[in-house]
Amino acid sequence: MATDVxxxxxxxxxxxxxxxxxxxxxxxxxxxxxxxxxxxNNRALAGxxxxxxSYSVLALANSDLEPTQREMAEFLSLDPxxxxxxxxxxxxxxxxxRAPGKxxxxxxxxxxxxxxxxxxxxxxxxxREAESAALAGLSxxxxxxxxxxxRKALWNRGA
Amino acid sequence: MATDVxxxxxxxxxxxxxxxxxxxxxxxxxxxxxxxxxxxNNRALAGxxxxxxSYSVLALANSDLEPTQREMAEFLSLDPxxxxxxxxxxxxxxxxxRAPGKxxxxxxxxxxxxxxxxxxxxxxxxxREAESAALAGLSxxxxxxxxxxxRKALWNRGA
DNA sequence: TATGGATAGTTGAAAAAGTCAATGATTTAT
DNA sequence: ATAAATCATTGACTTTTTCAACTATCCATA
Numbered sequence: 001m002a003t004d005v006x007x008x009x010x011x012x013x014x015x016x017x018x019x020x021x022x023x024x025x026x027x028x029x030x031x032x033x034x035x036x037x038x039x040x041n042n043r044a045l046a047g048x049x050x051x052x053x054s055y056s057v058l059a060l061a062n063s064d065l066e067p068t069q070r071e072m073a074e075f076l077s078l079d080p081x082x083x084x085x086x087x088x089x090x091x092x093x094x095x096x097x098r099a100p101g102k103x104x105x106x107x108x109x110x111x112x113x114x115x116x117x118x119x120x121x122x123x124x125x126x127x128r129e130a131e132s133a134a135l136a137g138l139s140x141x142x143x144x145x146x147x148x149x150x151r152k153a154l155w156n157r158g159a
Numbered sequence: 160m161a162t163d164v165x166x167x168x169x170x171x172x173x174x175x176x177x178x179x180x181x182x183x184x185x186x187x188x189x190x191x192x193x194x195x196x197x198x199x200n201n202r203a204l205a206g207x208x209x210x211x212x213s214y215s216v217l218a219l220a221n222s223d224l225e226p227t228q229r230e231m232a233e234f235l236s237l238d239p240x241x242x243x244x245x246x247x248x249x250x251x252x253x254x255x256x257r258a259p260g261k262x263x264x265x266x267x268x269x270x271x272x273x274x275x276x277x278x279x280x281x282x283x284x285x286x287r288e289a290e291s292a293a294l295a296g297l298s299x300x301x302x303x304x305x306x307x308x309x310r311k312a313l314w315n316r317g318a
Numbered sequence: 319t320a321t322g323g324a325t326a327g328t329t330g331a332a333a334a335a336g337t338c339a340a341t342g343a344t345t346t347a348t
Numbered sequence: 349a350t351a352a353a354t355c356a357t358t359g360a361c362t363t364t365t366t367c368a369a370c371t372a373t374c375c376a377t378a
Contacts, residue, residue, distance in 0.1 A: 015233075015234065015314065016224060016230065017219060017222075017224055017226055017230055017231070017234040018314055019222075019224060020218065020219055020222040020224055020226075020234075021218065021222065022215055022218040022219065022222075023310065024306065025218075025286070025290065026196070026290050026293070026294060026302065026305065026306055026309070027193070027196045027197070027200050027211065027286070027289075027290060027293070028215060029306060029309035029310060029313065030189055030192055030193040030196060030309065031193055031197075031211070031236070032235075032236055032313055033189055033309055033312055033313055034186070034189040034190055034193050035236040036236070036313070037185065037186045037189060038186070038190075041186050052186065052190070053335095056181055056187060059179065059180065059181040059184075060176060060179055060181065063176075063178075063179040063180065063181075065175060065176055065178060065179055067176055067179075068355080068356095069355075069356065070354085070355060070356080071175065071176055072176070074174075075174065075176040075177075075179075076191075077190070077191055077194040077195070078336090079335095079336065079337065079338085080355080080356070080357085081336090081337085081338090081356085081357070081358080081359095082335075082336075083356090084356065084357060084358085098356095101355090103345095104344075104345065104354085104355080105343080105344060105345085105355095106343065106344045106345065106354065106355040106356070107344095107354090107355055107356080108355080108356070127184070127186070130186075131184065131185050131186060134185070134186070134312070135185060135312050137311050137312045137313070137314070137315030138308065138311060138312050138315070142308055142311070143185065145304065145308060146185065146305070146308045146309070146312070147183065147185055147188060149297065149301055149304060149305045149308070150185070150188035150189065150192055150305070151182065151188060152296050152297060152301070153192055153293070153294050153296045153297050153305070154188065154191060154192055154195070154296070155174065155177055155296070156296030156297070212364095227326075227327095228326075228327065229325085229326060229327080237365090238365070238366065238367085239326075239327065239328085240327085240328070240329075240330090240365095240366085240367090241364080241365075241366095242327090243327065243328060243329085260326085262374095263325090263326075263373075263374070264326095264372085264373060264374085265325065265326040265327070265372065265373045265374065266325090266326055266327080266373095267326080267327070
């Protein structure tokens with residue numbers, strides 16, 4: 001591990017623009033780190049036939065929270081019609097299944113099949129590695145702080 | 160200020176899925192906070208005929224760093240052809256101008272016109288407000304910590 | 319100083335993602 | 349009962365992204 005500068009395709013050369021004031025914008029920093037992470041994430045997930053989007057849908061389906069499609073759409077900041085397409089594909093691959101809502105038969109609860117769970121667990125491991133790579137500049141403690149702040153920013157409004 | 164649940168269109172109702180393990184994913188948190196912030200940002204910038212993208216291009220053009228289009232593309236994680244389109248429009252509106260690179264005549268240095276600077280300063284104020292709104296769950300100190308961690312994650316690799 | 323290979327910007331086409339209105343089934347309120 | 353609202357779905361449409369050319373210019377070196 002002598003040099004890792006020219007090897008990876010996503011590596012930046014010098015970055016003189018870091019000095020621009022926009023580098024202080026939270027929105028910009030969020031977008032940029034997310035973009036960098038997405039590349040690694042999608043690369044890691046490609047081996048499982050997943051992308052960030054389908055991975056997160058599978059993750060929710062794999063939980064024991066019995067999410068409906070609408071809840072997924074809201075939580076993932078996606079249009080309900082996009083969820084339909086994502087689940088259609090996962091269902092076609094046998095990773096996920098739809099069941100009518102218990103109290104509300106309009107709603108459909110999405111859950112992972114046994115194979116979906118298995119695929120998810122493997123993909124999860126790969127995603128975890130990708131996340132480490134994306135956050136390699138931070139110590140473990142700092143990663144924890146970052147996540148804590150992000151969660152607080154998202155769900156601490158009004159609380 | 161009795162209830163602020165039903166007023167704003169972007170407000171989430173309950174969010175039971177916060178309990179899902181994916182809520183611990185940095186990538187997911189980044190995407191979600193960025194998505195929430197983008198809505199506010201674009202809403203704030205719309206009055207100036209800008210979106211997040213054109214705003215960030217204008218911001219770089221307004222700096223004294225004499226960025227080339229390629230440098231902008233790299234820094235903003237965009238394809239060079241997208242920069243072309245963004246600058247075309249800003250240039251058409253008289254907010255930005257292209258000048259040939261001093262050492263390299265292939266490159267084009269993009270700089271803000273006087274009007275571009277003026278528009279940018281006003282948009283900047285609006286964007287700042289949007290950012291506060293997006294990060295309302297955090298104290299000022301925490302916002303500083305968050306930005307510091309994001310910058311470190313982005314530019315501390317190898318250093 | 320020519321020749322070849324790389325790089326900056328531009329164009330245009332194709333794929334992917336996002337937005338939005340309409341629809342049928344079902345629920346909730348009146 | 350009836351009316352209004354909600355969930356999933358479909359389809360149209362727009363925007364964004366991705367990628368492969370192409371021209372002009374730069375750089376290395378024979």
